Amino acid sequence: MTDHPTKRLLNAPADIVTEALAGMIAAHPDLLALEGPTGRAVVAVDGPRDGKVGIVIGGGSGHEPAFAGYVGRGLADAAAVGNVFASPGPQQIMDAARAVEGGAGVLFLYGNYTGDVMNFDMAVEACAAEGIPARSLAVTDDVASAPRDRAGDRRGIAGDFFVFKIAGAAADAGRDLEECLAAARAANAATRTMGVALTPCAMPQTGQAHFTIAPDRMEIGMGIHGEPGMRSAPLGRADDLADELIETILEDLGARRNDRVAVLVNGLGATGQLELYILNRRIAQVLADRGITVHRTWVGEYCTSLDMAGASVTLMRLDDDLAALLDRPCRTVALTVGETPTPMARRRDRPARGPAPTEERKVQSRSTLATDGTVTPQVFRAMMRGAAQTISDQRDWLSQLDGVIGDGDHGITMEIGWTAITRVLDEAPADATITDLCDRMSTAFLDAVGASTGPLYASAFAAAGAAVADRLNLDGPAMAAWIRGMCDGIMSRGGAALGDKTMIDAWLPAADAASAHDADPGSALKAAANAAAGGRDRTAQMKSRRGRSAKLGARSLGHIDPGAASACLILGSMRQHLG
Structure with missing residues (x-):
């Protein structure tokens, strides 16, 4: 962490994304519009049309452009925009999908991160429920994040640029959904990226750097969320760095003499054009020496990491079809290729789709519910409000833990989610049951957060509420069942297991301990909180096997998991506010 916060031109931190999108739309009203109730679907003014596959891309903010x-025309029809370094939620994605669906289906494209995968998968399920054909592809271009035999585990970083361009061109050319997906897959298979960070970045909400890079060191193989790299190395000459990056990419790609490639030299937010062109000079030399033809080159900031200094290099090996799609005209804020056709009015032979009708919330008959137990719905509300306050108080600590092995946003996303919970607790009817409150909390958390935390805790609250659906008040066994429901919901959605270095390493011991000490709610919560603390501490000795920190391998040792830490805070606060 730095001694002094990074300076920012901000108003309220909670309004960062909303205000930035408003400014973007104001600057480019001929290209972009916001559609949908979430206010997070940026849609092309000239692009979506009947009979064309809708291309929807998305991810967290902080990677601008x-x-x-x-x-824009010839590229993506819409983007679902998440919070800083956090995936958009399913509702934000669906706003984008409904805005661009023209009868030929929708193709979702995003980087291969746990939160994005979960949220876009939920959007595919929602599309199916609404009768919209939908497919999805996670971009996996980062050679540093997994070996070639586990290419499907790789992160999506600046290679998004090429995969999005190819898919958008295929859709604009009139190809059907399966053909657009095939083009995107071909682009992804032909694209490799590797990057280096010279400085860490700082989350706008905290102004603090995630981790420290010594003045004479650099992080090789970092992601685009402020994660540390795969390894630390001495800072050397630009040519030597370029050689390492390009040689690693070429070897992994299996590039040969007479191949054609497209090149992207990408700045991460705080590296100037002078340095990027120096890198490109060397890359061009290496490719020429190897007899590899450069078809096109882009140098600049195309996929950033807030204010991180550093750069990434991306190659896409081209065949005739990929080259033709790459050259096909497009017009967007960040990329224009060729002369785009005269703008066309968006045609619709039918009204635009609105959100699917929401299911009427089921009202439980209180007369049929068990009333024994000291945890009434009013006490439960107080426990949840206490947990929300604790998460808010510990936000920066949780983000600091996450910054060492992840992207530094865990405390921020948890605070956003729990703030939304506080609002629904205030708005819920006075006679709402605990199950009803859990259902409302589930929806609010998912809509507010997205990221991986959103689906996980949304599933947790829904399952916990279902586990006590026969109760008005909670006794000891019911309190233990609620905790078990939280754990089961997280496990069913995320698939993590004990020992993966995730929040499950706190929630599962907590659930087991609560079940063994369920004489009353206080005993169950005390046992759960203590067991969760033990599980949290054990994560320091684990290598991460899930999420962004899984890419760090042995570098994740010695650090507790932030998700396990927040689980401890929730359970500890619930016990404290039991009354």
Whole structure:
């Protein structure tokens, strides 16, 4: 962490994304518009049309000009925009999908991160429920994040640029949904990226750097969310760095003499054009020496990491079809290729789709519910409000833990989610049952957060509420069942297991301990909180096997998991506010 916060031109931190999108739309009204009730779907004014596959891209903010910068004619039809370094939620994604669906289906494209995968998968399920054909593809271009035999585990970083361009061109050319997906897959298979960070970045909400990079060191193989790299190395000459990056990419790609490639030299937010062109000079030399033809080159900021200094290099090996799609005209804020056709009015032979009708919330008959137990719905509300306050108080600590092995946003996303919970607790009817409150909390958390935390805790609250659906008040066994429901919901949605270095390493011991000490709610919560603390501490000795920190391998040792830490805070606060 730095001694002094990074200076920012901000108003309220909670309004960062909303205000930035408003400014973007004001600057480019001929290209972009916001559609949908979430206010997070950036849609091309000239692009979506009947009979064309809708291309929807998306991801967290902080990577500008990605993702909204690639919305426009010939590229993406819409982008779903998440919070800083956090995936958009399913509702935000669905706003984008409904806005661009023209009868030929929707293709979702995003980087291969746990939160994005979960949220876009939920959007595919929602599309199916609404009768919208939908497919999805996670971009996996980062060679540093997994070996070639586990290419499907790789992160999506600046290679998004090429995959989005190819898919958008295929859709604009009139190809059907399966053909657009095939083109995107071909682009992804032909694209490799590797990057280096010279300085860490700082989350706008905290102004603090996630981790420290010594003045004479650099992080090789970092992601685009402020994560540390795969390894630390001495800072050397630009040519030597370029050689390492390009040689690693070429070897992994299996590039040969007479191949054609497209090149992207990408700045991460705080590296100037002078340095990027120096890198490109060397890359061009290496490719020429190897007899590899450069078809096109882009140098600049195309997929950033807030204010991180550093750069990434991306190659896409081209065949005739990929080259033709790459050259096909497009017009967006961040990328223009060729002369785009005269803008056309958006045609619709039918009204635009609105959100699917929401299911009427089931009202429980209180007369049929068990009333024994000291945890009434009013006490439960107080426990949840206490947990929300604790998460808010510990936000920066949780983000600091996450910054060492992840992207530094866990405390921020948890605070956003729990703030939304506080609002629904205030708005819920006075006679709402605990199950009803849990259902409302589930929806609020998912809509507010997205990221991986959103689906996980949304599933947790829904399952916990279902586990006590026969109760008005909670006794000891019911309190234990609620905790078990939280754990089961997280496990069913995320698939993590004990020992993966995730929040499950706190929630599962907590659930087991509560079940064994369920004489009353206080005993169950005390046992759960203590067991969760033990599980949290054990994560320091684990290598991460899930989420962004899984890419760090042994570098994740010695650090507790932030998700396990927040689980401890929730359970501890619930016990404290039991009354």
